[in-house]
Amino acid sequence: MNSYVGYLAAFLTTFSFLPQAIKTIRTKCTEGISAVMYSLFTIGIFFWLVYGILVEDIIIISANFVTFIFAFIILFISIYNLIKKKKITN
Amino acid sequence: MNSYVGYLAAFLTTFSFLPQAIKTIRTKCTEGISAVMYSLFTIGIFFWLVYGILVEDIIIISANFVTFIFAFIILFISIYNLIKKKKITN
Numbered sequence: 642m643n644s645y646v647g648y649l650a651a652f653l654t655t656f657s658f659l660p661q662a663i664k665t666i667r668t669k670c671t672e673g674i675s676a677v678m679y680s681l682f683t684i685g686i687f688f689w690l691v692y693g694i695l696v697e698d699i700i701i702i703s704a705n706f707v708t709f710i711f712a713f714i715i716l717f718i719s720i721y722n723l724i725k726k727k728k729i730t731n
Numbered sequence: 732m733n734s735y736v737g738y739l740a741a742f743l744t745t746f747s748f749l750p751q752a753i754k755t756i757r758t759k760c761t762e763g764i765s766a767v768m769y770s771l772f773t774i775g776i777f778f779w780l781v782y783g784i785l786v787e788d789i790i791i792i793s794a795n796f797v798t799f800i801f802a803f804i805i806l807f808i809s810i811y812n813l814i815k816k817k818k819i820t821n
Contacts, residue, residue, distance in 0.1 A: 646782045653775025661768035672762035678751035685743025692736045 651704040658711035671719040679716035686712055741794040748801035761809040769806035776802055 665671060686709045693701030755761060776799045783791030 643785045650778035657771035661765040664765045670763040673760040673764045675751040675754045678747045681747035688740035695733045
């Protein structure tokens with residue numbers, strides 16, 4: 642029972658970033674998004690990936706690998722927009 | 732060594748939502764934020780909380796309890812803005 646709850650939690654928290662990644666790619670709008678959050682989050686997910694490799698847990702590795710890709714996309718577009726905004730205001 | 736990597740990952744991914752919660756509370760702007768993401772994510776974090784209780788792991792419980800609060804705040808404001816937007820367009 643426990644592992645099913647864990648798999649469900651991992652699946653939901655992993656794939657919850659898919660609609661955000663799609664929305665950010667489609668709209669290029671990162672207005673309300675905190676780039677600080679996605680910077681910390683992406684680094685945190687990277688350490689979950691390292692942790693998964695260290696403890697040789699394929700579920701932690703695969704879930705965080707997928708989340709890392711989505712989070713990195715959102716972070717990249719957020720930072721790209723911040724740089725663009727700075728250029729315009731200068 | 733492994734557990735330190737795990738604690739660092741848990742700390743970063745948990746507290747990464749604090750700057751987003753602060754930004755959302757301060758600006759009330761959820762323009763670029765996907766309400767679908769935060770719905771799935773909040774439910775997912777809830778299941779991580781249940782999982783932590785089932786396996787009696789205080790770190791999983793405390794990290795996800797904190798994340799749940801931040802994610803729920805962001806979700807609440809996102810949905811509030813969506814409802815407000817719908818009323819205006821009707």
